[in-house]
Amino acid sequence: xxxxxxxxxxxxxxKYAVACSIIGSIISIxxxxxxxxxxxxMLFIKEDLKTNDTQVQVLAxxxxxxxxxxxxxxxxxxxxxxxxxxxxLAATIFLAGSALMGLSPxxxxxxxxxxxxxVGVGYALMIAPIYAAEISSxxxxxxxxxxxxxxxxxxxxxxxxxNYLLAKLPLxxxxxxxxxxxxxxSAVLAVAVIAMPESPRWLVMQGRxxxxxxxxxxxCDTADEADVxxxxxxxxxxxxxxxxxxxxxxxxxxVGKGVWRExxxxxxxxxxxxxxxxxxxxxxxxxxxxxxxxxxSPRIFKAAGIATRSEILxxxxxxxxxxxxxxxxxxLLVDRIGRRPLYLSSLAGIVASLAxxxxxxxxxxxxxxxxSPAWAVVLSIAxxxxxxxxxxxxxxxxxxxxxxxxxxxxxxxxGASVGVGINRVMNAGVSMTFVSLYKAVTxxxxxxxxxxxxxxAATFFYFLCPExxxxxxxxxxxxxxxxxxxxxxxxxxTVELPMSNVPDGKARP
Numbered sequence: 001x002x003x004x005x006x007x008x009x010x011x012x013x014x015k016y017a018v019a020c021s022i023i024g025s026i027i028s029i030x031x032x033x034x035x036x037x038x039x040x041x042m043l044f045i046k047e048d049l050k051t052n053d054t055q056v057q058v059l060a061x062x063x064x065x066x067x068x069x070x071x072x073x074x075x076x077x078x079x080x081x082x083x084x085x086x087x088x089l090a091a092t093i094f095l096a097g098s099a100l101m102g103l104s105p106x107x108x109x110x111x112x113x114x115x116x117x118x119v120g121v122g123y124a125l126m127i128a129p130i131y132a133a134e135i136s137s138x139x140x141x142x143x144x145x146x147x148x149x150x151x152x153x154x155x156x157x158x159x160x161x162x163n164y165l166l167a168k169l170p171l172x173x174x175x176x177x178x179x180x181x182x183x184x185x186s187a188v189l190a191v192a193v194i195a196m197p198e199s200p201r202w203l204v205m206q207g208r209x210x211x212x213x214x215x216x217x218x219x220c221d222t223a224d225e226a227d228v229x230x231x232x233x234x235x236x237x238x239x240x241x242x243x244x245x246x247x248x249x250x251x252x253x254x255v256g257k258g259v260w261r262e263x264x265x266x267x268x269x270x271x272x273x274x275x276x277x278x279x280x281x282x283x284x285x286x287x288x289x290x291x292x293x294x295x296x297s298p299r300i301f302k303a304a305g306i307a308t309r310s311e312i313l314x315x316x317x318x319x320x321x322x323x324x325x326x327x328x329x330x331x332l333l334v335d336r337i338g339r340r341p342l343y344l345s346s347l348a349g350i351v352a353s354l355a356x357x358x359x360x361x362x363x364x365x366x367x368x369x370x371x372s373p374a375w376a377v378v379l380s381i382a383x384x385x386x387x388x389x390x391x392x393x394x395x396x397x398x399x400x401x402x403x404x405x406x407x408x409x410x411x412x413x414x415g416a417s418v419g420v421g422i423n424r425v426m427n428a429g430v431s432m433t434f435v436s437l438y439k440a441v442t443x444x445x446x447x448x449x450x451x452x453x454x455x456x457a458a459t460f461f462y463f464l465c466p467e468x469x470x471x472x473x474x475x476x477x478x479x480x481x482x483x484x485x486x487x488x489x490x491x492x493x494t495v496e497l498p499m500s501n502v503p504d505g506k507a508r509p
Contacts, residue, residue, distance in 0.1 A: 016218055016219055017135055017136045017137065017140065017144070017219040018136075018140065018143075018144055020131075020135050020196055020197060020219070021131070021132040021135060021136060021144035021145075021147050022147060023192070023193060023196055024083075024084070024087055024127075024128055024131040024132060024135075024193070024196065025128045025129075025132060025147040025148045025150075025151045026151060026185075026189055027087055027090050027091055027094075027124040027127070027128055027151075027189060027193075028124055028125070028128050028147075028148040028149070028151035028152045028155065029151045029152070029154055029155035029158070029185070030091070030094050030098075030120075030121075030124065030155060030182055030185060030186055030189075031094075031120075031121045031124050031125065031152055031155060032151060032152035032153060032154060032155020032156040032157075032158075032159065033155035033156070033158050033159045033162075033181075033182050034063065034094075034098075034117055034121070034155075034159070034179075034182055035063075035152070035155070035156055035159065035294060036155060036156035036157065036158065036159025036160045036162075036163070036294070036316075036320060037159030037160075037162050037163060037178045037179060037181075037182070038059075038060065038063075038159070038179070039159070039160070039163070039294065039297060039298060039316060040159070040160065040162075040163025040164075040167070040178065040298065040313055040316065041163065041175040041178045041179055042056055042059065042060065043298060043309065044167070044171060044174050044175040044178075045059070045110070045175050047171060048171050048172060048175065049106065049107050049110075051107060053435050053436075055107060056435070057431070057432045057433070057434075057435050057436070058111070058432065059107075059110070059111060059114060060431045060432065061427075061428040061429075061431040061432030061433075062111060062114050062115055062118065062428075062432075063114050063115075063117060063118035063121060063428075064118065064121075064424040064425070064427040064428030064431065065115075065118065065424070065425075065428045066114075066115040066116070066117075066118025066119050066121075066122070067118040067119065067121040067122035067125065067420075067424040067427075067428075068122060068421045068424045068425055068428070069118075069119055069122060070090075070093070070118065070119035070120065070121065070122020070123045070126075071122035071123070071125060071126050071417050071418075071420035071421045071423075071424055072122075072417055072418070072421045073122075073417070074086060074090075074122060074123040074126040074127060074413075074417050074420070075126060075413040075414035075415070075416060075417030075418075076413075076414060076417070077089070077123075078126070078127055078130070078202075078413045079202075079205070079413045079414065082198050082199070082202055083127060083130060083131040083134065083198060083199040083202050084131070084193055084194065084196050084197075084198055084199075085194075086123060086127045087123075087124075087127050087128070087131065087189075087193045087196075088189075088190050088191075088193045088194060089123060090120045090121075090123035090124040090127060091120070091124075091186045091187075091189040091190035091193065092120075092186070092190045093116060093117075093119050093120035093123065094117050094120030094121070094124070094182065094186045095120075095183050095186035095187050095190060096116050096120075097113050097114065097115070097116035097117025097118070097119075097120055098113070098117060098179065098180055098181070098182035098183035098186060099113075099180065099183045100112060100113030100116055100117075101113035101114060101117065101176075101179040101180060102176050102177070102179050102180015102181070102183065103176070103180065104176070110179075113179075117182075120186075121424075122420060122421075122424060124148075125148070125400075125420045125423065125424070126413075126416050126417050126419075126420040128147075128148040128151075129145045129148050129400045129401065129403075129404035129416070130199075130404050130412060130413060130416050131199055132144040132145045132147055132148070132404070133145045133401075133404045133405050133412075133473065134199040134200065134201040134202065134412075134473070135197070135199055135200070135215075135219060136219070137219070137220070137229075138470055138471060138472045138473070139335065139470070140335060141335070141401075141405060141473070142334035142335040142339065142401050142405075142469065143331045143332075143334060143335050145400060145401035145404050145405060146327070146330060146331045146334055146397035146398070146400065146401045147331070148400055149327055149330075149392075149396050149397035149399075149400050149401075150324065150327040150328060150331060150397065153320070153323040153324040153327050153392065153396070154324050156294065156320050156323060156324075157317070157320030157321060157323070157324050158320075159178075159320075160313070160316045160317045160319070160320040161317060161320075162178050162181060163178060163313050163316070164310070164313045164314060164317060166178050167309065167310070167313060197215045197218065197219075198211070198215065199215075200212040200213075200215040200216050200219075200229075200230070200233065201233050201236075201409055201412075201473075203215065204230070204233045204234055205409070205410075209230070209234070212230060212233070213226060213227075213230050216229050216230055229472075232472060232474040232475075233409065233474065235474065236408065236409040236410075236473070236474040259410065259411055259414045259415075260414070262410075262411065263275060263411060263414070263415060263418075269481070270477050270478075270480040270481045271408070271411070271477075271480075273464070273480040274406050274407060274408070274411075274415075274477065274480050275415070276464055277402075277406060277464055277465045277466075277480070278402070278403040278406050278407060278415065278416075278419050279418065279419055279422050280460050280461075280464060280465070281398075281399045281402055281403055281461065281465065282399060282403060282419045282420070282422045282423040282426070283422055283423075283426060284453075284454075284456070284457035284460060284461075285395060285396075285399045285423060285426065286423065286426040286427045286429070286430050287426065287430070287450065287453040287454070287456075287457060288347075288350050288354075288391060288395060288450060288453070288454050288457065289354060289387075289430065289446075289447060289450035290391050290395075290396070291427050291430045291431045291434075292430055292431070292434040292446070292450070293319075293384060293387060293388065294319070294323075294388075297315070297316050297319050297384065298312045298313070298316060300361070300380070300384060300443070301315045301316070301381065301384070306381070315381070318385065319384065319385065319388055322385050322388045322389055322392070323388050323389075323391075323392045323396075324392075325389075325392075326388070326389045326390075326392035326393045327392045327393070327396060327397050329392075329393055330342060330392065330393045330394060330396070330397045330398070331397065333393075334397065334398065334401060334469075335469065335470075338467050338469040339398050339401065339402050339465075339467060339468055339469060340461070340465070340466075340467050342393065342394040342398055343394045343395060343398045343402075343461055343465075344394075344458060344461060344462060345393075345394060346390050346391065346393050346394020346395045346398075347390075347394070347395060347454055347457060347458040347461070348390075348458070349386065349387075349389070349390025349393075349394075350387060350390045350391055350395065350451075350454050351451050351454045351455060351458075352386075352390075353383045353386040353387035353390055354383075354387060354447045354448070354450050354451035354454065355447075355448065355451045356379055356383040356386075357379075357380060357383040357384060357387060357444075357447045358444040358445065358446075358447035358448040358451065359376075359379065359444065360376045360377070360378075360379035360380035360383060360444075361376075361380050361442075361443045361444040361447065362442060362443075362444030362445070363376035363444075364376045364377060364380060365442055365443060365444060395457075399423075402465070402468065403416065403419045404416060405468055405471075405473060405476060406468060406476055406480070408476075408477045409473070409474070434446065437449075466479050466480065466482075467479075
């Protein structure tokens, strides 16, 4: 009977932790919606506002440039006001940007709204996986920290559907409705997120240990497990126990102090390796060409021979469905088989897909203006979907899961901010130059180039990124203290928690 109760409690607590992570990740739906809806809206914006290719590229990429500013400040802000209020702030900023875009009378106002929304995106990309990682246990952390990516993909899919449905409106209203709709869920989320519990790790950093313990008892199986996790967090936060089991309060200004110095001026060897791994996965994520495929998929389908606007928008919905379905697959697998196998197999599929896509589009382009070979058209369209599937089952979700879990607690928020900043710079670089790139080297040549860059990404991840599956957050720094060969092996369930870190000498449950 006791075991049954424990299993029931385990299921209930895990559901609560997952529910909190889902709510915290909803902010990512807004970011995905903006990306997806803009891919179709640009077709109508170009017609209505008479924009040129340069303006289209700037409009596509400016969101990520402004997201850089948001991401670089989000870490300090989240250390100051807390994780959940940072999510609320991100939703509020995105609300303002969406409203501005939906009401824009000209290109300048539209660009300004896109910039404001970009700041909100920077906050969202940084805070959603951090909150999910800090509220969850090691057993489900890979899945819940992948939730922001599935939310982004779901948002992209909703954006594609909105494009298809709202395309029937008059030109002057259609694209404005597409962009302005993002304001509605932003308003709801900005208020609803306040009902969520705060991150227990942030509470400990603030010295609010009693509140942290209360949160842990809601997301853990038993009171004993909550005590064990609290002890681990206090050790990682470098807070010593006192007789009452609480910690001295840290002032808000002291939280995050010295982080930049420790990361960039005087990093220890483990911290240096952590930064290389975390920043590297962000650097390479967009060099796969994902932003080019998602944002410019209408142009790719048009180049492949799909002619009408409604057919192009319908095909992009298929892209969104594929992306969402395969990220769901990744969420189911990441805590079972590990980060490295999924990521490396994902890269292999991406290389094959990009090579075939480049071949198909090259044949289609060279056969113009004559009728393109049917096999080349089919190959081009099919490999867009295999590329999306390969990216979504590994590189997409694992980039965010991996980078949010490897930082030590004292560096996590601001380290994640820098990682997201790198991610946004790479995203902006690809989205703002892709049209110019494929005009310079042909659209097929652009994807051959991306395939070569993915080979570099695979080499980097294989040698520099160890497995983190099954590790509590407080133990991951230890993984990066080892030699390269030993660190590449899966550490799951192989190392015991030091007894000095566990209250009353209890073993980990």
